Amino acid sequence: MAPAEDAPLRSDAQHNRERILEAALEELTRSADAPLSTIAKKAGVGQGTLYRNFPNREALVLEVYRYEVQQVADSASQLLRSHAPDDALREWMNRLAQYAMAKAGLADAMRQATSAQGCLAGVGHGSVTSAVTLLLEANEEAGTLRPGVTPDDFMLAIAGLWQINPHGADWQSRAERLLDLVMDGLRAGAPGA
Numbered sequence: 001m002a003p004a005e006d007a008p009l010r011s012d013a014q015h016n017r018e019r020i021l022e023a024a025l026e027e028l029t030r031s032a033d034a035p036l037s038t039i040a041k042k043a044g045v046g047q048g049t050l051y052r053n054f055p056n057r058e059a060l061v062l063e064v065y066r067y068e069v070q071q072v073a074d075s076a077s078q079l080l081r082s083h084a085p086d087d088a089l090r091e092w093m094n095r096l097a098q099y100a101m102a103k104a105g106l107a108d109a110m111r112q113a114t115s116a117q118g119c120l121a122g123v124g125h126g127s128v129t130s131a132v133t134l135l136l137e138a139n140e141e142a143g144t145l146r147p148g149v150t151p152d153d154f155m156l157a158i159a160g161l162w163q164i165n166p167h168g169a170d171w172q173s174r175a176e177r178l179l180d181l182v183m184d185g186l187r188a189g190a191p192g193a
Contacts, residue, residue, distance in 0.1 A: 019044060025067075075131075080135070086142070092135055164178070
């Protein structure tokens with residue numbers, strides 16, 4: 001009998017899947033055309049295991065993207081447990097910028113995968129929106145940000161990140177300056193200021 005689609009993976013199968021995703025991230029970041037056989041070998045699994053988890057290159061690339069975005073999104077709640085809300089938001093913005101710049105090599109693979117499947121259609125958008133909502137609500141409750149900022153407002157405000165050349169020597173200082181400006185704007189008019 002075949003396992004149900006929603007059944008949790010056995011621990012060894014889950015471990016194989018995670019190793020495949022880690023190897024794929026590394027190889028696809030290096031080269032969008034990395035052979036799937038290289039990814040399977042680096043993950044320490046056979047090609048059959050790779051294809052059981054990811055039936056084609058596009059499915060693997062999209063899952064790598066989802067996996068990575070989910071890691072960034074999940075860090076929002078962790079940061080709120082250990083930082084003041086405004087510090088948690090600023091640190092989360094740093095993590096988002098690090099992700100965007102460090103994974104820029106994955107962009108070519110994403111373009112190839114999404115053109116093959118038509119469009120990206122919000123892959124990972126929900127988890128990022130949830131993280132932003134969580135952070136903004138915590139800040140509004142604490143009075144550390146101006147009231148009424150929506151997740152869409154926030155995403156528009158940081159959209160300049162995607163304009164920074166990730167290969168430029170000054171990308172980090174440019175991202176820091178941009179994110180500091182965004183935080184200054186978000187704090188302006190905060191009730192607790």
